[in-house]
Structure formats: C-alpha cells, structure tokens
Amino acid sequence: MERELHARIVFLHSSRHINDMAAKAYNILINGKAGTVLNLGHDSITAAIEASGMAVNELLFAEPEEMEAALNRFAQSSDPLLVGGGDGTLRSCAETLSRKNKAFGILPFGTMNLLAHDLGMNTLDEALKAYAKGALETRVDAGEINEExxxxxxxxxxxxxxxxxxxxxxxxxxxxxxxxxxxxxxxxxxxxxxxxxxxxxxxxxxxxxxxxxxxxxxxxxxxxxxxxxxxxxxxxxxxxxxxxxxxxxxxxxxxxxxxxxxxxxxxxxxxxxxxxxxxxxxxxxxxxxxxxxxxxxxxxxxxxxxxxxxxxxxxxxxxxxx
CATH class of the missing domain: 2.60.200.40 (Tumour Suppressor Smad4)
Incomplete structure (x- = not known):
C-alpha cells in the first residue's frame, strides 16, 4: 500500500525533482515538550539525526510557546522543513504552514503518531532514514470541525x-x-x-x-x-x-x-x-x-x-x- 500511495502522489503531482530535494539540507523544528523528546533527551535525538546521514541546515528544539515564531521563520526559507512532535503538534503546525503554502515533513514524537503510521513510518529511526533519502512534495486532505x-x-x-x-x-x-x-x-x-x-x-x-x-x-x-x-x-x-x-x-x-x-x-x-x-x-x-x-x-x-x-x-x- 505504501508503494501505491507514493506512486499515486508521483503521478498526480509535478513534484520537485527527487535529487534536488535530496541534495538540500533540512531545517528541523522539534517540540521540546513532546513526551518522546522528554524521554529520549536532546542529545540522543541529535545523535540519531546524525546517524541517519541526513543533511541538516538547522536543528531547533523549541518550547511550545516558541513554535509559532519558529514556523514563521522557517516558512520563509527555501530549505525543506521537518517538524517533530505528536499528532497535536503537527496539526497546529499545519494550520500555520498551510496558510503560507510551506510544505513540511514529519518526525514522530507522540503517543499515537497516526499520521506517521499513515506514511509507513512506525519509529523515529525509520522516519529519519526515509527522509535522509529525499522527499516528494504533495498535498493531502484535512478535515475541519467547527473551524478547528x-x-x-x-x-x-x-x-x-x-x-x-x-x-x-x-x-x-x-x-x-x-x-x-x-x-x-x-x-x-x-x-x-x-x-x-x-x-x-x-x-x-x-x-x-x-x-x-x-x-x-x-x-x-x-x-x-x-x-x-x-x-x-x-x-x-x-x-x-x-x-x-x-x-x-x-x-x-x-x-x-x-x-x-x-x-x-x-x-x-x-x-x-x-x-x-x-x-x-x-x-x-x-x-x-x-x-x-x-x-x-x-x-x-x-x-x-x-x-x-x-x-x-x-x-x-x-x-x-x-
């Protein structure tokens, strides 16, 4: 099913060229208060990112109240952005980034990590190694309940x-x-x-x-x-x-x-x-x-x-x- 999803995305969209995206270094914004972040610690997460072979331009662990300002800054960059947190964090970030038409990838740091599972990424290591190979930009559906x-x-x-x-x-x-x-x-x-x-x-x-x-x-x-x-x-x-x-x-x-x-x-x-x-x-x-x-x-x-x-x-x- 994962291959079918990615094949469908490639077919439906004129995505950025794979090699161009893979060659660029990522900006990475992580919710510093996410449960998994508190359990693993910043040093362990930084080491995992380095071990993945991913090219990184900037890595930022932000407090929840600092996330909005960081998103606005990273949205202005041409470098690809990865956001780390649980599904609630990703939802909040999507509200801001969708208005700015800034694509972002996801690193799972929550309890359920439903969106990560949808993309076939069950662990942080899987997500890091997958994004280290590059990424395709597409658009996915969302829902809205009473404007949330x-x-x-x-x-x-x-x-x-x-x-x-x-x-x-x-x-x-x-x-x-x-x-x-x-x-x-x-x-x-x-x-x-x-x-x-x-x-x-x-x-x-x-x-x-x-x-x-x-x-x-x-x-x-x-x-x-x-x-x-x-x-x-x-x-x-x-x-x-x-x-x-x-x-x-x-x-x-x-x-x-x-x-x-x-x-x-x-x-x-x-x-x-x-x-x-x-x-x-x-x-x-x-x-x-x-x-x-x-x-x-x-x-x-x-x-x-x-x-x-x-x-x-x-x-x-x-x-x-x-």
Whole structure:
C-alpha cells in the first residue's frame, strides 16, 4: 500500500525533482515538550539525526510557546522543513504552514503518531532514514470541525474521555495502564450506550445511540493483523470524510468491539456504522461537547460542523528505495 500511495502522489503531482530535494539540507523544528523528546533527551535525538546521514541546515528544539515564531521563520526559507512532535503538534503546525503554502515533513514524537503510521513510518529511526533519502512534495486532505483543523480525526464520546484518563494516570506503570484504560473504556461504553446522536450527511439524517463517534479525513483501512496500526489510512487524497459510529448495546458486545480494536478487524463489527461524505453536521443533547481533535481535547459548541478540506495541507512524503 505504501508503494501505491507514493506512486499515486508521483503521478498526480509535478513534484520537485527527487535529487534536488535530496541534495538540500533540512531545517528541523522539534517540540521540546513532546513526551518522546522528554524521554529520549536532546542529545540522543541529535545523535540519531546524525546517524541517519541526513543533511541538516538547522536543528531547533523549541518550547511550545516558541513554535509559532519558529514556523514563521522557517516558512520563509527555501530549505525543506521537518517538524517533530505528536499528532497535536503537527496539526497546529499545519494550520500555520498551510496558510503560507510551506510544505513540511514529519518526525514522530507522540503517543499515537497516526499520521506517521499513515506514511509507513512506525519509529523515529525509520522516519529519519526515509527522509535522509529525499522527499516528494504533495498535498493531502484535512478535515475541519467547527473551524478547528485536523489531519487525522476528530471524535466525541469515549476517545476524548480516554485521553483525559490517560493524562491523569500518565505517571502510572505502563503495564498497569493498559488494562486500566481498557476497563475504563469498556465501562464508559456501558454507561453511555444510550447517548443520542444525530448525524446529517448531505441531506440525510441518521439517528444513533452511541458512546463513540469518530470522523476521519479519509477512510480507515481494513486491518486483520495485531501488528498493524488499527487507525491507518491507505489514501490521504481520497477526497472524503468517513464517520464511524459504534452502537454496541451489551457488555459482551462492548468487549467484542474493543477487543477487535486491539487485535484488528474492527471495521467488520456488526455494531459499527461507516458513513462517507464531504460535509457532516453532528448534534448531541449537550450545548457543548468534549472533542478530541488529533488527540488534543477541547470543548466545542454543538452542533459540530465537519468539512473536508481537500488537498489543503502541503506535505513532504519521504522517498523510499524501490
């Protein structure tokens, strides 16, 4: 699938010449407060960049409040830019860089790293070695929820609640955190299984009782193996939103669905609905909803208006060997 994606990008776009991009040194901007950065330390990350053989013009670890100024400065440079952080950091940077039509590549330093997985990069070393070979410039789809940009997905219900739970227990032992989080989510499914949702897709209204709604910029791929990313998209230029609504009704069905989320094949669950479109409106019984936007939790007024922003984000796709 990775080869198909890159072949499609090369075919659809008159990208910069591969050798020209590979010959240029990168500017690298990294969120200094990203969790992985704090765990690894600046010296280890710098050493990994050097070991990759990547040509670097400037490497900057910035505090969150310094990111905007750094982006504005790097946007004026003709050198290719790599941004390091989690999906939330990349979303914020994309808002600024898309307005300036400045393409950027990504280095994964977050918890989920969904966009990196979409591009076939599961680790920092993989990303560094891939970009060291060069990059192609293209444009990918994004979504917008109440004028908040997202690169991967926006969700209500269990995902923002699970994000808050995880942050509150971040200092706990990781091996204990996984089962705690699983049972928290299972209990939330049972408590909120009757939550009323109305979703307008085009001119049609769909009514559900659901504890979890996820809206993705393009559809998720079917997964059947435990070692696959369960939220990977094969196409970042598909031109559609995809809404996923879980409507499990019993504890057994909650556990079945959550287990499939862990081991794969979740899209085939009988209590899951998938809808696609380019604009959707979502109503709940609350005036405000807690929304996870690329992993960052915020409160947004309802109704939630979600729009596709087709090929809005200029992105550098790493060049891979045939």
């Amino acid at each position: 940009l997202f690169l991967c997905c926006a969700s209500i219900g269990v995902m923002p609640e699970a994000s808050v739970f995880r942050e509150e227990h971040r200092t706990n032992n990781f091996l204990l955190m996984v089962p705690y989080l699983f049972w928290f989510v299972a209990d939330y499914f049972e408590r909120r299984k009757n939550a009323r949702i109305v979703l307008q897709n085009g001119k049609r209204l769909h009514r559900f009782r659901s504890p979890a709604v996820v809206i993705s910029a393009n559809r998720y791929a079917d997964t059947t193996r435990i070692d696959e990313s369960n939220f990977k998209r094969n196409d970042l230029q598909g031109g559609e939103l995809a809404a996923y609504i879980a409507s499990t009704r019993t504890r057994v069905s909650h556990l079945r669905f959550l287990t499939r989320l862990l081991v794969g094949n979740w899209k085939s669950d009988p209590d899951l609905t998938e809808l696609t479109g380019t604009q959707m409106t979502l109503w709940t019984r609350h005036r405000k909803e807690k929304v996870s936007v690329d992993g960052e939790v915020t409160d947004l007024k309802t109704p939630l208006v979600i729009k596709l922003k087709a090929r809005y984000v200029p992105l550098l796709i790493p060049l891979r060997e045939a």
